[in-house]
Amino acid sequence: MIGGRGVVLTSEEAIHENKDTFTHWTPNVYRYGTYADENRSYTKGHSENNLRQINTFFIDFDIHTAKETISASDILTTAIDLGFMPTMIIKSDKGYQAYFVLETPVYVTSKSEFKSVKAAKIISQNIREYFGKSLPVDLTCNHFGTARIPRTDNVEFFDPNYRYSFKEWQDWSFKQTDNKGFTRSSLTFLSGTKGKKQVDEPWFNLLLHETKFLGEKGLVGRNSVMFTLSLAYFSSGYSIETCEYNMFEFNNRLDQPLEEKEVIKIVRSAYSENYQGANREYITILCKAWVSSDLTSKDLFVRQGWFKFKKKRSERQRVHLSEWKEDLMAYISEKSDVYKPYLATTKKEIREALGIPERTLDKLLKVLKANQEIFFKIKSGRNGGIQLASVKSLLLSIIKVKKEEKESYIKALTNSFDLEHTFIQET
Template sequence: MSVTEKLSYKSWSAISLILHNGLKKYKPKNSKLVQLNQEVHNDNKTGSIAVFRNKSSMSRDMGFVVTSEEALIENIETLTHWTPNTFNWLGYDNSRKHIKGHSERNLSQINAFVVDIDFKDALDRDRNLNLVNSSIVLDDHILPTLVLKTDKGYQIYYILDRPAFLSKHKNGSMPVLSAARKISENIKSTIMEKIPATDVGCNSFGIFRIPREDNIIFFEPELTYSFAGFLMWSKSVTQKSKEKRKSNLKVINSPHSQYRKQTDQAWFRIMLTKHNIKPGQGLGRHNTILTLALACYSSGKNQNDAFNLLDEFNSYLEDPLDVRDMQRCVRDAYSGNYKGASKLYIDELIDTWATPDEKRIVVQESNVQWYKWAKPRTERVYSHGSEWLNDVIELINKVSSGADKVIMSTRAIRDALDISPSTLNRVMKQAISSNKLIVKKGKGNQASQIATLEMVLRALYRKREAESIAWVNYLEAFLKLQNRQYIEEQSVFSDVEGIDDEVDRFGTNISTG
C-alpha cells in the first residue's frame, strides 16, 4: 500500500490533527519522499514521540522514537500505542531497548487531553457505552473530538485547536505544564463523578492508544478547543469544587455516596505530587511507594500500570529510591498478602508530607457529615424540577429507540408523564437553556424535533452516514451558537503567565467548515 493511500484513512486524519505539525515532515535521512540530491526542508521541527507495536512492549518501554511524519506513516499499520503529546527529545538507554526521556518536564507541546476509562471486561465496556456517551460531554458544551475503543474500555481525546507550547522559567517553573495538569485533573474528576471506572491515576501526558481504523468509534475534527478556553473552564470547576467542600451537607441517598477506590481518594492524588520525600523524616520513600502501590492493587490497577505510575513518581523525587527497591515495593504490594493501603500509614503520610490546606481536604473527604435525609419521591406530593427533567430525558431516549431525534408534541409528553402544562413548560425551558435537550420547533401546528445529548452524540457518530444531512447541519449550527453564547457570557479571562502566544478568544472552536 502506498503512502498516499495510507494518508486517505480517517485514522491518519485524527493523528495529523493531534500532532499539530509537531514533527518533521520528512525523515532527515533516507527519505523516500524527497528526490535524490534534493535538500530536505523540515521547517526546523525537532519534536519527538514514542510509538509501540503492542501493549506488552509499551508496558516495558520497548518501543521506538519517531521524529517525522514520514516515519510514522511508514509504520502506521503496525502500531498500537503512542505519546500523542510531543517531547523535545527522546532517546534510548545503553541497551537501546528501552525508551527514555518521556517525562512531563521534557514535553515541548501539549496537543490533547486524554481520559482513560477502563471497565472490568469488554462486556462491561459495551454495556456502559450509553453512560459513557452522556458523561464525556463536559458541562453540556464541550464534546470530545475523538473516542477510541480499547480492550476493556474507551479513551477520550479532547484535542486543542492549536498546541500549548511549554517553556521553563529561570526559576525552573513551567506555568503551562502546571495549568495543563490541573485541566487534565478536572476533566478526569468531572467524568469520574458519573463513571467510577475513570482512571484518574494514569499519567495525563503519557502513553495512550493510537487512532486506528479498527478502534475509532467517533471522530469529529471540527470539535477542537483552545487551551485558554479549557483553562477558563478548569478554573470554574475548581471554584465549584471549593464551594462544595465548604458545605458539608450531603443527601444520604445520593448516587455518588458509593465506595471510592483508594486511587480516586484525595490522599492518593496529594501524595503523587510530593517530590521532597526523603528518608529519616517519618515514613520515607519506601513506605510511601509501598502504600501507593497497595492503593493501586486494591483499586484494581494492573501491576504494570502501577509500576509505570510509581516509576514516574519516583523519578520526580529529589532523592529517588533505587529502582530495584521500587520494583520490590510493587511486587510486595501485588503479592496477595495485603488487601490495600492501611489507614494508619495513609494518615501518617499525610501528617508528615501534606500542607495544612491539603490536610483539610483529606479530613473533609473522610469525615462527611450525613445530616439530611431525602424523602423518597413516592412519599412526596410534589416532584423536584430536576426529577421531572430526568423523566423527560428518559422518555425522549426511550421513544427514540436508537434514532437521532424524535418528533413529539408537548401534549404527548404531558400525557406520557402525567405532568401539568405549566410544570412541563418550566422544565422544557430549563432543559433547553442548559443544553440538556435540543429542540427544533415545527412549522405551524407540527410537532417539534427533539434530541437529548446522548442522541446528539449518536447523530455526530453517524455524521458520515447520516440519513438527514439537514438535521446534522442543524445540530452543528446549534452547538456553534451555544458555544458563541457561552463565550460571550464569560468574564474576561486573565492572561496565563508563561504562555508565549497571546490568546484572543476563549472557549471552544466549533466550525462548520
C-alpha cells in the first residue's frame, strides 16, 4: 500500500492518545508522511525507499474456507517449532496477524544502498514461507506496509519478552535459504536442475496461454504474470527484443490487455539485471490463483537427475534414529496434552509401545534432551519410572496458564524435571 485514507502521526504519544481509534497503522517507521490531497484525507509516503527503521516483521494469516480455520494456539505451536515466538498475535476480520518485534530497530540508510531493507525482506519472506507450510499465510502482502493496529479488543496474545535481535533472525534465515539449495537476490532463479530453462517448464506455458488475468489494485494478477514470464525469458538467455515481441503477443490475447508502454516498462524491468529469474514460490502463487488451485510443484516444475529411494522401514534391518524420534515424539504427544503436558511411565512401557531397542531408546533420550526437544527425569526403585515431556508441550502449557498463576506453575514444572538454569524459567 503506497497511499490510503488516514492521518500522519509523528510521535508515540499521538498513538497512545488515539488508543482504540484506528484499525491499521505502519509498525515500521518512515522518514516522513504527507497527504496526497488538499483535504488532508489521503496519506502517502509508505514506500521502501522512505523507510527510516525496521522494528517489526509481521505475518498475515487469511482464513478463506472452513478447512483453513486456525486459532492463535496453532500459530504459537508452529512458532515453537520455529524457535522464535511472536511478540503479539492480533485477531483480524479474516484471521490473524502475528508480530515479531525486533530487540532493537534496524536503521535504513541510502548510503548502504538500502542493504538493511533487502536483508530484512529476505528474513520476512523466509518467516512467511515457514509458517505457510502448515498455515494459511498471505505470501503476497507488503513486507513493510500497513498492518492491524493493536487494540484492547483484538490482542489475542502478547509477551514483550519475546523479542530477538536482527542478527539472530539473519542467522536463522541464512540456514533457511541454504536448505532451499539456492541463493536469493530480489527474485531468484530456481527451475528444476542445472541446464533446464524456465521457459521449458510446465508452469511457463500454463501462464502464457491463460487469458483471464485481472489487473485490480492490490491483486497479484496481470502485471505480475507478465513480469514473471519476462523474467523466465531473461533467465533462459533470450534477447530483450524476443521477450518484448512475445509479451506483445501475450498482451493481445488478454481479456484486459495493458497499454503498450506498460508492457515495455515491465519487460525492461525484468531485463534490468536486478533479478536472476522467476521465483519458484511466486510462480506457484500465480498458477494456483489463475490456472488451478489444485496444481502442485510436480505439475509446475521439472526436476532432473538420479534419486536413491530408501527401502520401506519394514524391509530394513536398521531404523534411523530420526525415525525413532518421530515415533517417540508422536507417543509423547498422544499421551499428553496442553493441560497435562507430561507423562509418567516406564522405559519398558515405551520400548514395548514403540518396539524400540533399549540401547537405542537411551541414546535417543540423551540426544533429544541435549537438543532441548524433551525433558525427562528418571526415578529408580520399585515405584520408579520416567517422567517425560516435550519442550513444545511445556511451553504451550505455560502460555495457556493465566498470568497470576504462571510463576507457581513454572516452579512446579521446574521441581518436577530439575529444570534449574534452563530456558524454560525465562519464559
